[in-house]
């Protein structure tokens with residue numbers, strides 16, 4: 615008679631383990647490797663000598679398609695998977711297309727994580743977002759604030775998809791004992807961002823708008839909302855460094871906030887970008903546009919406690935992003951492709 619190996623108990627799965635080393639001989643599938651976060655992770659792993667990196671564009675493999683996703687993961691059999699593919703956008707895109715944000719993100723992450731489990735992925739990191747926390751969460755927001763209050767309505771559909779992703783990670787750990795983890799980044803920015811005029815996040819939108827105002831000699835630039843909401847901005851190279859760090863050092867069902875621990879008002883951000891771009895004039899606040907959540911500063915003590923800290927200051931990050939933007943005007947990414955912008 616054969617004896618079946620005993621399944622891990624719930625107690626086994628709730629404890630933190632020491633993760634296996636993330637060595638460069640492992641193959642890593644970076645889902646979403648052409649996006650802001652995924653491309654930064656790809657650069658970080660390449661720098662560390664990983665040669666078995668796997669990626670596919672959405673036109674090659676539409677991750678909303680379950681069969682296509684299963685076939686791709688089955689054919690490539692990655693050791694590690696980073697889930698940085700998602701339908702992503704700024705406040706207006708989230709508010710305008712909630713059905714797409716919910717449906718696309720649920721399908722992408724369910725397909726990827728099911729495929730990971732089925733085809734032997736040893737280690738997985740799922741990326742959520744700080745918008746999963748309640749609109750009026752106590753600041754700075756601890757990971758334990760999850761599901762303690764109502765969400766910000768402009769991005770509640772996207773947030774619910776991301777919360778489902780955290781639960782999928784926890785459920786896979788509980789049922790199958792796999793060391794999958796999730797991380798919740800704050801607002802990101804940097805090279806490779808989406809600079810669409812309408813559907814992007816505030817940082818790329820304002821870099822583009824101030825740049826165009828400088829070129830046209832405009833005396834006034836419009837900022838959406840009141841300018842009073844506070845946001846925390848993390849440079850995407852810092853995000854990539856944090857994610858690699860977590861894959862090497864963290865293994866627990868609890869999600870981890872990834873941020874800088876400091877925030878600024880949107881007015882302060884606009885003033886910084888205007889200064890970096892070299893534009894002077896009047897800021898007009900368009901209060902017909904939504905403000906979104908008044909503040910979402912992450913409590914980053916869990917990640918700091920593990921020994922990781924960000925390196926890029928906001929000023930330096932805006933400067934390097936603007937330098938990258940002006941050096942890549944011929945191929946700037948917008949919502950559905952690449953465009954050339956005036957230089």
Ligand SMILES: NC(=O)C1=CN([C@@H]2O[C@H](COP(=O)(O)OP(=O)(O)OC[C@H]3O[C@@H](n4cnc5c(N)ncnc54)[C@H](OP(=O)(O)O)[C@@H]3O)[C@@H](O)[C@H]2O)C=CC1
Nearest residue numbers: 646648649650651671672676677699700702741743801802
């Ligand atoms: N940007 C931010 O401020 C924040 C982002 N995050 C999270 O980080 C992750 C990455 O976001 P970010 O890099 O900014 O987003 P991007 O829009 O820059 O990149 C998303 C990537 O997902 C891929 N993708 C989208 N839909 C599909 C699909 N149907 N099939 C295959 N691939 C698809 C895109 O591929 P392709 O280019 O080939 O079309 C793209 O490379 C997301 O989970 C997001 O929620 C969290 C907090 C803040």
Ligand SMILES: C[C@H]1O[C@H](OP(=O)(O)OP(=O)(O)OC[C@H]2O[C@@H](n3cnc4c(=O)[nH]c(N)nc43)[C@H](O)[C@@H]2O)[C@@H](O)[C@@H](O)C1=O
Nearest residue numbers: 704705708743745769814815816819838839843904905906
């Ligand atoms: C990362 C995060 O991103 C989104 O949430 P958000 O933090 O509100 O992100 P945002 O960058 O779009 O806006 C931040 C603030 O900036 C103001 N603002 C001014 N002028 C522009 C402007 O021109 N564009 C944009 N987008 N915002 C502007 C804007 O009114 C708001 O007060 C979520 O969808 C959510 O899903 C999510 O995860």
